[in-house]
Amino acid sequence: MNTPLSWIKDYVPELDCTAKEYADKMTLAGTKVERFEVLDKNLKNIVIGKLLDVAPHPDATKLVVCKVNVGDVKADGVDAEGNVQIVTGAPNITKDVIGVLVPVVLDGGKVAGGHDGGALPEDGIEIHTGKLRGVVSYGMMCSVEELGSDRNAFPLAPESGIYIFPEDVIRELDLKPGMSAISAFGMDDVVVEYEITSNRVDCYSVIGIAREAAAVFDKEFILPKVEENGSDEDVHDFLKVTVEDADLCPRYTARMVKNIRFAPSPEWMQKRLRNAGIRPINNLVDITNFVMLEYGQPMHAFDYDTLEGHEIVVKTAKDGDTFQTLDGQMRNLDHTVLMINDGAKAVGIAGIMGGENSKITEEVRNVVFESANFNGVNIRLSAKKIGMRTDASSIFEKGLDPATTVQAVNRACELVEELNCGEVVGGMIDIYPEPETARSIIFEPDRINSLLGTSIPQDEMLRIFKKLELVYHPMTHEIAIPSFRRDLLETCDLAEEVLRFHGYDKIEDTLPVGEATTGRLSYKLRVDAVARTAAEYAGFSHAMTYAFESPKAFDMLNIPADDELRKAVVISNPLGEDFSIMRTQPLNAMLTALSFNYNHRNENVWLYDMANIYLPKSLPLTELPDEREQLTLGGYGSNIDFFVLKGVVEEIFAQLGVKDRMELKADCSRPYFHPGRKADIYYGGKLVGYMGEIHPTVADKYGFKSDARVYIAILDMPTVTEMATFDRYYEGVARFPAVSRDISMLVPKNVTAGDIEHVLMQRGGKLLEDFKLFDIYEGLQVATGFKSMAYSLVFRAKDHTLTDDEVNSVMKKILNGLNALEIQLRS
Amino acid sequence: MKDQLKKITEEALARISESGTLDEINDIRVEFLGKKGRITSIMKNMKDVAPEDRPAFGQLVNEAKQRAEEAIEKARNELQTKAMESRLAAESIDVTLPATKMRTGHRHPCQIALDEVERIFVGMGYEVVEGPEIEYQEYNFTKLNIPEGHPARDEQDTFYINDEILLRSQTSPVQARVMERGKLPIRMIAPGRVFRSDSIDATHSPSFHQIEGLVVDKHITMTDLKGTLTQFARELFGENTQTRFRPHHFNFTEPSAEVDVSCFKCGGKGCRFCKNEGWIEILGCGMVHPNVLSMCGVDPNEYTGFAFGVGLERIAILKYEIDDMRLLYENDYRFLRQF
Incomplete structure (x- = not known):
């Protein structure tokens, strides 16, 4: 919402503050000023000049030498009669226009921009006396572009050339040479842009903001007094209105104007519109725009003579109906879209846009002003459905005060008379079947104070309410709420009003008292933190990735068409296909992040991500999906391989207090992994995750070259969290000596280290304290189909020194077990 | 006999002060103070000393032994200190050489x-x-x-x-x-x-x-x-x-x-x-x-x-x-x- 400060001052005449003070105080009282623009911040020494003479330039055909009278202004080159010589190349300054008034910037003055209308320089452009092709020019005549404006705001300005004040404007403002051109243009003004919160519908209007400003600065607020005017005729004799759907149109008010006389609207109105960012068109259009800004009530004008049966019927469209709006577009409608019809056909989409068939042209003679109240939600949904959001619809959708329709239409009719724009027909059609009942809130100052933590006296509260036109009835202890304050419903709303004007900054800073609570992280969050820290100490950096991705990810990852993973939660209105499904696996996000780094030539990048995957319990979704947090470790580069990653996973479990030994099972189906370098990860017999080297064809799709190997491990955090423990117990340090034995074996190739370790653990019993693979070899000295492996075993008893017999007996069991795997001992 | 003791002692002290390594010191110790060392051996000649002079002579021998021991100990300490100094000097490093990077990850x-x-x-x-x-x-x-x-x-x-x-x-x-x-x-x-x-x-x-x-x-x-x-x-x-x-x-x-x-x-x-x-x-x-x-x-x-x-x-x-x-x-x- 953009509003010129001068317009606010029309209703708060005593308002006297700088733009900055205004912005600050309004903001702190809840009417947030986003920014303000001082229109003349780069305009200086620009006056009205009268063009007295235009003579050819001796040395340049495109330039002319002008004599301009600037009244009694003193400046370099201005003679005793107030005449000054100015050289210009503007095409519209010729002998034909001698006598016109133009804006003139004199020596030492400033303009906002160049004549070409390009981007405005930060500090404007200073103008000095100078020579143009040898002839002295003591200043410059200005175009609207040089004033920082454009032809949108000044439709009468020439396309290229000096602005010439129109006769009407000169007459209306009584312009004379020497007067300030800046104020003649209405640029001695500040345009304020507000962020209005959605609850304050009333502040989407100049009057609403002025009312707030009056309360903020404690000045009198003067609402324009509007009388119902018009001829002795009665509008009811000309027009019949029927509202068939009162739910969607709670109030419909209409008046009529006959014998429209089109003309430009007066400068005072154009100035208001211009500074509010609205292009002046003609008196009739300008009046509706003016009233829309002033009251926040959009109005529509229909061509009375095209309304069949001189009738208006408000009702919803039928499914499949189409309608041509006045921008020439065909619109598809359905039974929820409210339409304005005449006796035979639709003439407008209620609250959104009128129809091509009843458009106001300058041939129109008689018009109907519609000032209606529509259901905001319906307008919003209709505008969305039809695919156009107009100025009118964006206001209606906020849900307006039905009381305003009458004020606005009467204001418009008053302006019609004032601007001599036509003859207002007497009377008003006002269909308002269910008038709103007056609202009030019980005044409970103690509750307000106890909510705020303040002790604001009742008197101060009442003083604030009075400024806001909230009327206190001492007999009933009720505060009557004016209908324009649609946001005030209960005591907490009143509390906010009190606080806004008492001052948010004036209340104390306290801390909650009462029952003490224990600050803490949930168990899950504590586990997460340990796992994160372990990953970081192991060298992995924390990545953050998106939860949604493209369904193409499944193809990238070689995931078969019928795989469960493809059953993903789908977003119905995604940003695009690339963000359309909720991920069911974290591989794609990790590979995307690694690939980004790889493509940017970052070497040896190790990342981890801790975020959810979303597994639907059924599709389509009827209940919330299972959100499972996954810790994903991924890396590429010369210093990572399967076993480095395996070690990191082991360390994370160790940090989480998991005592079980990790078991990897390679017989898993994980199509995104290298078939010979993959595994499911088990702890204590439970599947906790999976890891592997990314399949070369998958890596290739993510842009990795064939020599780049990418490793990923994924841990299912809900499972990990169940196993994790923060309990630690001291187990004592060994007090009796250990006995160590090495075994060197010839192992059939298909027997894994895991198989051997399984035997060691199973058969080693309590006495086997530890074991370690210290050599593995395949090659020339080893028989084909075999590999050589060597383990060192450590035995120890807690309570005595082991004897050889004891160790031998355990060793025998172990060796028997190994024999069963067809392992031979090497001597 | 006294003169002989004095001579030997002086020789020992001279050799100690000239010695340059711990091995040499050890050899000198064995040569003079070992079981069959030259100072130790003088005691065996006690029978040649008049009985009334024997206590005084005994004391002289002990004094000689003690002087030699002290000299050896001092020389050894000096040599050890020197050895440590030269080792440390040889081991000095350029501390401004780059650090061995610890590979830890970074938190988002x-x-x-x-x-x-x-x-x-x-x-x-x-x-x-x-x-x-x-x-x-x-x-x-x-x-x-x-x-x-x-x-x-x-x-x-x-x-x-x-x-x-x-x-x-x-x-x-x-x-x-x-x-x-x-x-x-x-x-x-x-x-x-x-x-x-x-x-x-x-x-x-x-x-x-x-x-x-x-x-x-x-x-x-x-x-x-x-x-x-x-x-x-x-x-x-x-x-x-x-x-x-x-x-x-x-x-x-x-x-x-x-x-x-x-x-x-x-x-x-x-x-x-x-x-x-x-x-x-x-x-x-x-x-x-x-x-x-x-x-x-x-x-x-x-x-x-x-x-x-x-x-x-x-x-x-x-x-x-x-x-x-x-x-x-x-x-x-x-x-x-x-x-």
Whole structure:
């Protein structure tokens, strides 16, 4: 919402503050000023000049030498009669226009921009006396572009050339040479842009903001007094209105104007519109725009003579109906879209846009002003459905005060008379079947104070309410709420009003008292933190990735068409296909992040991500999906391989207090992994995750070259969290000596280290304290189909020194077990 | 005999003082003081000494032995010290050579900011809780006093799965879930991922993080809210941080406010960082709306509460002077390693 400060001052005449003070105080009282623009911040020494003479330039055909009278202004080159010589190349300054008034910037003055209308320089452009092709020019005549404006705001300005004040404007403002051109243009003004919160519908209007400003600065607020005017005729004799759907149109008010006389609207109105960012068109259009800004009530004008049966019927469209709006577009409608019809056909989409068939042209003679109240939600949904959001619809959708329709239409009719724009027909059609009942809130100052933590006296509260036109009835202890304050419903709303004007900054800073609570992280969050820290100490950096991705990810990852993973939660209105499904696996996000780094030539990048995957319990979704947090470790580069990653996973479990030994099972189906370098990860017999080297064809799709190997491990955090423990117990340090034995074996190739370790653990019993693979070899000295492996075993008893017999007996069991795997001992 | 002893002793002392290695010293020790050493051996000639002189002679021999021992000990110490000195000298290194890099990972700036925020609120007695990211519209909107048809529910802003289920557009639904558990009083923060239909650019992301805060108890007031958030801002941005509460509107709180902190770059004087305003907006907050309390099963006549919501990315961007939000999700190691 953009509003010129001068317009606010029309209703708060005593308002006297700088733009900055205004912005600050309004903001702190809840009417947030986003920014303000001082229109003349780069305009200086620009006056009205009268063009007295235009003579050819001796040395340049495109330039002319002008004599301009600037009244009694003193400046370099201005003679005793107030005449000054100015050289210009503007095409519209010729002998034909001698006598016109133009804006003139004199020596030492400033303009906002160049004549070409390009981007405005930060500090404007200073103008000095100078020579143009040898002839002295003591200043410059200005175009609207040089004033920082454009032809949108000044439709009468020439396309290229000096602005010439129109006769009407000169007459209306009584312009004379020497007067300030800046104020003649209405640029001695500040345009304020507000962020209005959605609850304050009333502040989407100049009057609403002025009312707030009056309360903020404690000045009198003067609402324009509007009388119902018009001829002795009665509008009811000309027009019949029927509202068939009162739910969607709670109030419909209409008046009529006959014998429209089109003309430009007066400068005072154009100035208001211009500074509010609205292009002046003609008196009739300008009046509706003016009233829309002033009251926040959009109005529509229909061509009375095209309304069949001189009738208006408000009702919803039928499914499949189409309608041509006045921008020439065909619109598809359905039974929820409210339409304005005449006796035979639709003439407008209620609250959104009128129809091509009843458009106001300058041939129109008689018009109907519609000032209606529509259901905001319906307008919003209709505008969305039809695919156009107009100025009118964006206001209606906020849900307006039905009381305003009458004020606005009467204001418009008053302006019609004032601007001599036509003859207002007497009377008003006002269909308002269910008038709103007056609202009030019980005044409970103690509750307000106890909510705020303040002790604001009742008197101060009442003083604030009075400024806001909230009327206190001492007999009933009720505060009557004016209908324009649609946001005030209960005591907490009143509390906010009190606080806004008492001052948010004036209340104390306290801390909650009462029952003490224990600050803490949930168990899950504590586990997460340990796992994160372990990953970081192991060298992995924390990545953050998106939860949604493209369904193409499944193809990238070689995931078969019928795989469960493809059953993903789908977003119905995604940003695009690339963000359309909720991920069911974290591989794609990790590979995307690694690939980004790889493509940017970052070497040896190790990342981890801790975020959810979303597994639907059924599709389509009827209940919330299972959100499972996954810790994903991924890396590429010369210093990572399967076993480095395996070690990191082991360390994370160790940090989480998991005592079980990790078991990897390679017989898993994980199509995104290298078939010979993959595994499911088990702890204590439970599947906790999976890891592997990314399949070369998958890596290739993510842009990795064939020599780049990418490793990923994924841990299912809900499972990990169940196993994790923060309990630690001291187990004592060994007090009796250990006995160590090495075994060197010839192992059939298909027997894994895991198989051997399984035997060691199973058969080693309590006495086997530890074991370690210290050599593995395949090659020339080893028989084909075999590999050589060597383990060192450590035995120890807690309570005595082991004897050889004891160790031998355990060793025998172990060796028997190994024999069963067809392992031979090497001597 | 005396002369002989003197001669030998002198020779020993001379040899010791000339010796250059520990081995030589040991040899000298054996030669003079060993069992068959030359000084030791003199004692064997005692029988040649007149009996009355024997005690005095014995004493002389012992003195000689002691002198030799002391000299050896001294020489040995000196040699050892010298050996240590030369070893240390040989082992000296150029300490300005580059360090052997420890390979540790880096925490994401958003996580660092979150850890900070959690630390502050846990210290104030808040519990950290989480809620689902895919949420019922009931929790995301209805229970937060955002009725059907309200523009906040617009598809332009919210990602929907279907009519009932959506990607939460705020962490506020966790408020409703915690209140419904019915355990009072409540002091909680709920960090998490939220989703809004914004295209990716330097200041927007369709997915970001919020931290929701909620306190519900008897006699909670607006001044409590103000005091709590002022303390939070000081802990997070520094002791001299000023806060400014501006009236605002949120459906689920009344009164509501937006909170600005004094620009921590210029201290509030106005600079490029704060767009010359001296203030930087950091969060929204307010007193929990009575409709929200009662919809979540809390009696608004007995309990009041306050709530606030902070954008985590915004905190990280401000605190670590990150100039483009996209950096937070690209995971470029050159970016991550700076944290």
